Structure formats: C-alpha cells, structure tokens
Amino acid sequence: MLPRLLRRLIPLFILVALGVFLWQKIGPTLAAFNPLAPREPQVTVTHNTVLTQVEALGKLELVRYRFKDVVEYKRAAKYPFLPDAKAALIVGGEAVGCLDLRKIRPQDVTFEGDSVVRIILPAPELCAFQVDHSQSRVFSTENDFFQDASLVDEAYRYAEAQVRKSALQSGILAETQRNAQQILVPLLHTLTGRRVVVGQRLVAPGPARKL
Structure with a gap:
C-alpha cells in the first residue's frame, strides 16, 4: 500500500x-x-529649447573681483503694531571688469614713423556683476509672516546692488585699465614689431549688466 x-x-x-x-x-x-504591484516612480522631462538671440561679443574680461558679505535686511511692517520683518544672509558675489573691443575705431589706431603705434582704448567697464548663490545662504528670517520667499528675494536684490557698488568703490575700473595695458602692450608689440603706446578714451562707462 x-x-x-x-x-x-x-x-x-x-x-x-x-x-x-x-x-x-x-x-x-x-x-x-x-x-x-508597487513600482519605482518614473520621471518624464519634456523640453523645447529655442534660440532667441545671437549676439556678437567683443568684451575682453580683464579682472574679476569676488566678495563676501553679511547682509541684514529689514523691511518695515505695513501696520505700526506689527514688528519689522528681517532677513540675514551670508552672500558671495563677483564682478567683472572688461574692455569692449568693438568700440575701438579706425582713428583710434595711428602709426608714428616706422617704430611707434599709438592706440586709444575704450574706457574700462564693469561689464557684469552677480550674487553667487552657490556661495550664499540664508542665515535667519524674523517676523516674515509666511512671506519669507519675498523677503529673501528682496534681500538678495539689495545684496546684488551692493556687489556692484563695492566693486566700483574697490577700484575695479582702474584695475581693468592697468591689466589692459599689461596684456595688450606685449601682444600688440609682437604683432606689429613696433613700440606700443596705449592711451585711454575719457568716456563715462556704460551701465553694467547682470551675469
């Protein structure tokens, strides 16, 4: 069995x-x-990149200043019985001095005899400035009443304006002019075989742009 x-x-x-x-x-x-059955979440990205503008660049960047700042930004309350909103930021920023070589005119280059070339360079510019967000952070906010994003944005805009102001006060335009002579004089001497005399056009610099 x-x-x-x-x-x-x-x-x-x-x-x-x-x-x-x-x-x-x-x-x-x-x-x-x-x-x-449970599944791993899938991410789908759709994008359509459109070329909107092509710009010819002739700006020679000659110096870059980097800054660190602690910004305490205070915004007055809308009503007198409310405390003022405050934000404290640790901000990193940078500014770039340059020459716009597109502004060199034919009459700015003159030859004197067989041994000298004289060049009038355009005025130095603060061509770019920005807050470096990778080097910046929000330290604290107070009394923002759930509007911390708006308060922090205002503080960063103020900090960005301070980057421009600090760069100009620190002599970035004079440093740009000195660096232009140190770089361009040997280069032009090699190209022309002549003694190079560099002058500076006395024109107010144009407005800086953000990076």
Whole structure:
C-alpha cells in the first residue's frame, strides 16, 4: 500500500517543485504586469529649447573681483503694531571688469614713423556683476509672516546692488585699465614689431549688466 501511495505522491511533488522553479524564473517578469504591484516612480522631462538671440561679443574680461558679505535686511511692517520683518544672509558675489573691443575705431589706431603705434582704448567697464548663490545662504528670517520667499528675494536684490557698488568703490575700473595695458602692450608689440603706446578714451562707462 505504501509503494502505491508513493507512486501517487511523487508526481504531485514533481509538479510542486516544477511550479516553484518556474515561479522563481518568471515570477519577477509576471509581477511587472501586475497593475497593483508597487513600482519605482518614473520621471518624464519634456523640453523645447529655442534660440532667441545671437549676439556678437567683443568684451575682453580683464579682472574679476569676488566678495563676501553679511547682509541684514529689514523691511518695515505695513501696520505700526506689527514688528519689522528681517532677513540675514551670508552672500558671495563677483564682478567683472572688461574692455569692449568693438568700440575701438579706425582713428583710434595711428602709426608714428616706422617704430611707434599709438592706440586709444575704450574706457574700462564693469561689464557684469552677480550674487553667487552657490556661495550664499540664508542665515535667519524674523517676523516674515509666511512671506519669507519675498523677503529673501528682496534681500538678495539689495545684496546684488551692493556687489556692484563695492566693486566700483574697490577700484575695479582702474584695475581693468592697468591689466589692459599689461596684456595688450606685449601682444600688440609682437604683432606689429613696433613700440606700443596705449592711451585711454575719457568716456563715462556704460551701465553694467547682470551675469
């Protein structure tokens, strides 16, 4: 009787073992088709880049100033019974001095005899300034009444204006002029084989732009 029972159970064991084997092999694949199974979140990005402007550049960057500042910005409350809103920022910024070589006119280059070339360079400019957000952070905000984003934006705009002001006060235009002579005189001497005399056009610099 026992051999007969074993003959009946052996096929059942084989079927169970085969089912376990098949499930191990194809179970993960079948799980992918299960609409109720948890899935990894998928991210889809759609973009359409459009070229809006092509600008010819002739600005020679000659010096870059970097700044660190602690800005305490206070905005008066709208109602007198409310405290003033405050934000404290640790700000990193940079400003760039340059010459716009597109402003050199034909009459700005004159040859004197066979040995001298005289060049009048355009006035130095503060051509770019910005807050470096990778080097900046918000230290604290107070009494902003859930408007901290607006308060911090105002503080950063103020800090950016201070970057421009600090660069001009630190003499970035004079440094730009000195660097222009140090770089351009040897270069032009090599190109022309003449002694190079550099002058500066006395024109008020144009407005700086943000980076």
